[in-house]
Amino acid sequence: MSIDTLNVYFLLFAAIMLFFNLQVFWEAVNSVIQVLVAILLLAVFFNLLSEYSLELVISNGGQFFFIVSFLSCLIPHARHKVILHDVRSQILIEKSNEQLKEQNRDINEKNNIIDMQYEQLRKLDEQKNSFINIAGHDLKNLIGSVVMSNNMIKEEEYRLSNDQKEFVGYISESAEKMQYMLNKLMDVKEISSPEMKFNVELFDANAEVQYVFKGLVETAHMKNIHLVDNILKLPLNVKLDRVFVGQVFQNLLSNAIKFSQTNNNIKVVTSLQRQKFVFEIIDEGLAIGQDELDMMFNKLKTLNDVSDSKESRLGLGLSIAKLMTQEMGGTLTYRSDENGNYFRVEFYVIN
Structure with a gap:
């Protein structure tokens, strides 16, 4: 081969290597090995078969071969990086898809569980409403019997003593209140509504406390508990649901009697403080x-009485009293410490 044709030979050889590296998909180290092998074979070939020295060969076109060979090594390296990045991205996408599928399966399972629980709650709610309706109708019949019997006693009122007449009046008024609260309970729409509806009227709160106080005197006397009357004798008018307010006072005082020990005094106090009626x-x-x-004030709770009788009851009365007080815009506070037990209810008064 003449020295003049070396440039063409090297350019052709470099173009072949470049074309090859453009076609293959391998790591850059393989291209480097390929170039080194090509250079080694080239050196051996020229030393054995050519009369020209290697320095002369390199200076007449060999530099083009080395430059192109170096560039051909970079091409697979860059392509390998791009492909590796794409493959890793695809793997991550597939893993993410699998995770999403797994999460979707978990969500579907939880949704099925929620649907089953909702169906159970719906059935329980239907059973509750059915029970309320049945129990309500039965209670209506019982209250009707009480009212009818009480009316029959009223017809013989001339034979009754003053105390008996007072008790008959108390039974009549209590039956009317029970009938009112039962009608509220029977109204399924009100039970399902977020807010309780009240029959608001103007009345004397002190008179209502006095009525509750008198009704529980005998109950306290049976436990040898003395109720101390510190109820204001002047009227303090509030605009609330009279039946439910009376029930709040009834629940608090009856529970105070129930959980108090025998031979004890319980003070019932009413006052006017900062334009508020205060019941203590x-x-x-x-x-x-x-x-x-x-x-007791926040959830269902069975408590043993602190007295020797060890009687127990559900703490529904106090939690109901708290709920009704808050629904009517009042506040109910309580405490129990070394000084005893204290309950306080506040409602705004009407001038």
């Missing part, structure tokens, strides 16, 4: 306990 029950006997009161 002060029991200076053995404390029920603040934690126990918290549970």
